[in-house]
Amino acid sequence: MLKKRIGSFGIILIIALIFIFLPFVYNNQSFLFNMMLYIALAEGLNIIYGFTGYLPFGYVGFFGAGAYSASLAILFLHFPPLLSIFIGGMGALLVGVVLMPLLKLSGAYFAIANLAASQALYYIVANPNLESITHGPYGISLASVYNPHASYYTMLAVLVLSMIIVLFIRTSNFGLSLLAIKEDRITASLAGVNVAKARAIAWGLSAFIAGLSGASFAWYVSVFYPGTVFSLNISVIVIVFALFGGIGTIAGPLVGSLILYSFYNFIGISTPQYFQLLYGILIIVLVLFLPDGITSILQKRKIYVP
Amino acid sequence: MFEYTVLAGIMYGLYFGLVGIGLNLIFGVMRMINLAHGDFIMLGAFLAYWLFHLFGINPLFVIAISCVVFLFLGIAFYYIFVPRLLKSKDPEMLSFILFFGLSQVIEAIIILSFGNNQRSIPSNTFGHSTFSIFGNRFPISWLIVTIVAIVVFIAVYWYFYHTKLGYATRAIMASRDESLVSGINVNRVSAFAFGIGLILASIAGIFSFFMMGAAYPSMGTNLTVISFAIIVLGSLGNPMGTIIGGLIYGLAIMFMQTYLSSWSNLLPYLLLIAVMLFKPEGLIGKTVRSA
Numbered sequence: 001m002l003k004k005r006i007g008s009f010g011i012i013l014i015i016a017l018i019f020i021f022l023p024f025v026y027n028n029q030s031f032l033f034n035m036m037l038y039i040a041l042a043e044g045l046n047i048i049y050g051f052t053g054y055l056p057f058g059y060v061g062f063f064g065a066g067a068y069s070a071s072l073a074i075l076f077l078h079f080p081p082l083l084s085i086f087i088g089g090m091g092a093l094l095v096g097v098v099l100m101p102l103l104k105l106s107g108a109y110f111a112i113a114n115l116a117a118s119q120a121l122y123y124i125v126a127n128p129n130l131e132s133i134t135h136g137p138y139g140i141s142l143a144s145v146y147n148p149h150a151s152y153y154t155m156l157a158v159l160v161l162s163m164i165i166v167l168f169i170r171t172s173n174f175g176l177s178l179l180a181i182k183e184d185r186i187t188a189s190l191a192g193v194n195v196a197k198a199r200a201i202a203w204g205l206s207a208f209i210a211g212l213s214g215a216s217f218a219w220y221v222s223v224f225y226p227g228t229v230f231s232l233n234i235s236v237i238v239i240v241f242a243l244f245g246g247i248g249t250i251a252g253p254l255v256g257s258l259i260l261y262s263f264y265n266f267i268g269i270s271t272p273q274y275f276q277l278l279y280g281i282l283i284i285v286l287v288l289f290l291p292d293g294i295t296s297i298l299q300k301r302k303i304y305v306p
Numbered sequence: 307m308f309e310y311t312v313l314a315g316i317m318y319g320l321y322f323g324l325v326g327i328g329l330n331l332i333f334g335v336m337r338m339i340n341l342a343h344g345d346f347i348m349l350g351a352f353l354a355y356w357l358f359h360l361f362g363i364n365p366l367f368v369i370a371i372s373c374v375v376f377l378f379l380g381i382a383f384y385y386i387f388v389p390r391l392l393k394s395k396d397p398e399m400l401s402f403i404l405f406f407g408l409s410q411v412i413e414a415i416i417i418l419s420f421g422n423n424q425r426s427i428p429s430n431t432f433g434h435s436t437f438s439i440f441g442n443r444f445p446i447s448w449l450i451v452t453i454v455a456i457v458v459f460i461a462v463y464w465y466f467y468h469t470k471l472g473y474a475t476r477a478i479m480a481s482r483d484e485s486l487v488s489g490i491n492v493n494r495v496s497a498f499a500f501g502i503g504l505i506l507a508s509i510a511g512i513f514s515f516f517m518m519g520a521a522y523p524s525m526g527t528n529l530t531v532i533s534f535a536i537i538v539l540g541s542l543g544n545p546m547g548t549i550i551g552g553l554i555y556g557l558a559i560m561f562m563q564t565y566l567s568s569w570s571n572l573l574p575y576l577l578l579i580a581v582m583l584f585k586p587e588g589l590i591g592k593t594v595r596s597a
Contacts, residue, residue, distance in 0.1 A: 055399065101583055108339050108402040112534055113582045119531065120575035129568055232527060236410070243403070277414035283407025287400050288390055 005171045008250055008306040012163045015039075015254070019156050031265055033152055033220055036159045037213055038261050041234070042242040042253035043162040044209030049239075050247030051169055052199050053182035054103065057111040057235055058118025059210060061099075062092040064230040066211030067218035068125055069094075071140045072133070081145050085154060085215040092211020095121065096204050103199055115235075122230035139225035142218065151220040158212045165205055166250045170306070178202055179248075237264075240279045243286055246293025249305045255295060310442045311564045312557065317448050319556025320455040321510070321517045323549040325529065326536035327462065328506030334479045334543040335499040336388060338401040342409035344529030346376070346504050350511025351521035352416060355425045365427065365512050366450070372508040380501030383408075388500070389493060409526055416523040424520040447516040458509060459549055465502070466545070475499050479543065535578035 019036055023029055041063065049055050069091025073084040102113050128136040169175040177198050180188035189195045214229060221228075245256025264275050290296065295305045329343040340346075350372055357363040357371065387408075391401045432450050436443045466472040474495045477485040486492050514521050532555070540551025558577065562570035 053399075055402075102579070105582055107398050109582060111402060112339070112531070113579050116531055116535070116575040116578045120572055120579070123569075123572045123575070127568060236406075239403075271418075273414045273417045276410050277418065280407045280410030280412075280414060283410065284387075284404055287394075287404040287407065288387070291394065291400060 004304070004306065005167065008167045008170065011250065011254075011306055012160060012167065015163070016156065016160050019159070020153075023152065029148065029152060033155055035257065035261050036155045037217055038238065038241055039254055039257040040155070040159040040162045040213045041210060041238045042245070042257045043159075043166050043250070044206050044213065045238050045242050046166055046247055046249075046253045047169060047209070048202050048206040049242065050166075050249070050252075051175060051178035051182060052202050054199070054203070055108075055111040055114075055239070056206070057115035057239075058121075059114075059206075059238060060230055060232060060234040061114075061118030061121045062095060062207045062210035063214035063217070063234055064118070064121065064125065064226070065095040066092040066214030067224065067229040068134060068140070068214075069211070070215030071142055071218050074142055074145055075140070081147070081150070081219055082154065085212060085219065088215025088218070089208045089211040092207045092214065093204055095211075096207030100200060100203065103196075103203060115232075118230065118232075118235070122226060125230065126226035134226075137226060139223065139228075140218070142222040145219065146222040148220060151216055155213070155216040155220065158209070158216055161212070162209045163250055163254070165209065166253075167306075169202075170248075170250060174198065174201075237279070240283060242293075244282065244293055246295035246299075246305070249295055251306050252293050252295045256293065307564065309440055311560045313439055313442055314444070314448075315557035315560035316553065317444070317452045317556070318517065318560055319553035320452050320459075320549070321513065321552070322532070322536055322555050323540075323552025324455045324458055324506065324513075325510040326533040326540070326552055327459075327545050327548040328503040328510070329530075329533045330537040330540070330543065330548045331462075331506065331545045332500055332503035333537065334545060335475060335496050335503075336401075337398065337482075337543075338388070338391070339405070339534070340503065341402060341405040341530055342412060342526070343503075343507055343533055344526035344531075345409045345412040346507040347511040347514065347529050348416065348521060348523060348526050349412065350376070350508025351514045351525075352420070352425070352511075352523075353508065354512040354515070355427060355521065358427050358431070365431065365515075366454075368512050369454075369509055372512065373505050376504040376508045377498075377501035380504040381497045383504075384497035384500040385493075388496070409530070413523055413526055420523070422523050424522045425515075426520040427515040429516060445516075451513045451516055454509070454513060458506065459546075462502075462506070462545060471495060471498060531578065532574045535574045535581070538578060538581050 019032060022032055026032065041059070045056060045059050066088035070084040070088030073079045073087040074081060079087065099114070099117050102110055102117065105113055124130070125134045126137045130136055131138070169178065177188065177193040180191060180193050181195055181199055185195055218224060218229065241256040241260050242253040243256070244260055245254065246252030267274055286293070298305050325347065329340055332338065332340045353372055353375065354365050354368045357368050358365060387404060391397050391404065394400050429445060429447055432447050435446050437446055437449050438444070466476055474485070474490045477490055478492055478495060482492060511521070536551040536555050537548050538551070539554050540549065541547035555574070555577070559570060559573055562573050
């Protein structure tokens with residue numbers, strides 16, 4: 001266990017060092033920022049989907065909730081950005097607590113209800129009646145605290161945090177009890193796992209990571225609309241990245257995001273539909289032929305994937 | 307005002323029953339959620355749009371064409387995906403993700419071929435006249451859509467209760483394994499049912515212009531969620547229950563638009579969450595599965 005932990009920790013360290021020093025030699029900072037963002041989100045999704053099997057189709061709801069909570073803390077309470085980002089994480093956590101009854105649903109029902117919840121949140125935030133609070137559909141501007149460098153390294157911290165949480169879950173008894181829930185809830189509870197508590201913790205951590213990511217994103221771009229941070233595409237892309245790499249590991253979502261986001265950047269920016277077509281086909285092929293992602297090729301050969 | 311809202315709600319409700327019924331049929335037969343349902347509605351709409359604008363074909367005749375097109379499409383998709391999925395370790399979740407991939411592919415292909423623009427068929431295609439009930443005037447196209455919806459419901463009922471294929475379909479809905487044992491060609495009947503599900507979706511698409519104003523390539527996801535809300539409201543796995551779900555949804559949306567219009571787009575989502583949490587077996591009928 002300890003050896004595995006040290007190995008995985010090495011990977012996290014390498015990723016952190018890469019993203020610390022890459023901006024000095026590679027000047028497309030927004031590409032690097034988005035790369036970190038998607039890795040962090042894919043790892044966050046991995047916490048709930050990879051270990052408990054609940055597919056959060058409305059994962060973007062936490063992302064948007066984080067972006068908006070942080071922005072409102074900056075605009076109305078005049079909190080410093082770092083504190084506001086923490087508030088963003090807490091805002092998403094609050095949404096997670098409100099949505100906790102959804103965990104009673106199983107499989108596809110949970111996924112659809114979660115999707116509906118994120119859309120409902122979007123329509124609430126974007127509603128013109130709430131213009132005085134959320135600025136409705138007209139978006140948020142954080143120009144007063146704009147600081148691309150500070151927000152870049154904040155995102156890096158969130159990324160490292162997300163990977164450390166997954167590392168902890170992957171190599172602890174808590175992670176094993178989550179996997180037991182994924183296999184069979186009833187058997188897990190008979191074996192002494194506190195199902196409600198364990199999945200609630202995983203759900204909360206997952207929401208918290210998405211909230212922090214959303215808040216960092218809001219700070220980094222500093223001007224955004226409700227449609228930007230509640231776009232269903234974010235959920236979809238993150239799910240595809242995680243699935244492609246292989247869920248339930250640290251390396252899977254990381255590798256998936258690294259490969260697919262680079263690819264996206266290469267072909268998808270001018271005509272995003274080509275990428276949409278590609279990941280649609282990718283989903284179908286993955287489900288039919290490689291349901292456990294590309295890292296499962298190694299796992300089938302008995303090679304340990306961190 | 308109140309009378310108008312109720313009448314419009316019933317007409318909308320019947321139309322939305324039509325929107326959801328295909329999804330429910332496919333769920334009932336295969337226990338899979340066709341997440342690309344909304345995109346098949348969109349395909350139906352685009353078929354009607356092009357046939358109307360290129361050849362001037364009346365949307366009512368497009369129904370016949372779409373019956374052929376979507377039946378073949380459905381049978382093909384069934385044999386490509388479903389038998390393989392049923393053998394996998396978690397058919398319910400994997401099919402959900404797979405159909406989502408399919409919906410992305412359909413949406414991307416349509417946007418790449420025709421652009422992401424709103425399309426519409428003029429609302430006076432069926433003439434300029436209006437009709438009135440109790441002194442409330444409605445466009446004639448609403449009456450036609452209502453009649454089409456009712457005819458489709460009767461046809462589905464007839465299929466279920468008066469044809470051999472319908473008997474077999476209901477047997478599979480009751481128990482896939484037992485039907486297999488009693489000699490029903492489960493794959494063939496399910497493939498046919500999948501085709502019918504897509505036909506029903508496409509018919510809803512053909513008339514989407516008159517009830518929802520316009521069609522656009524990315525309308526699919528939203529329609530899938532609305533359809534899901536409707537079939538959960540009615541009763542999952544019981545296609546005829548969809549009509550009740552549609553009526554409740556239609557009335558609710560009309561009352562929201564009349565009395566609380568700025569919040570009306572929240573309704574399908576809140577309705578869906580509320581029903582799933584508090585009455586997952588639907589508002590009517592027998593429990594097919596407790597979510």
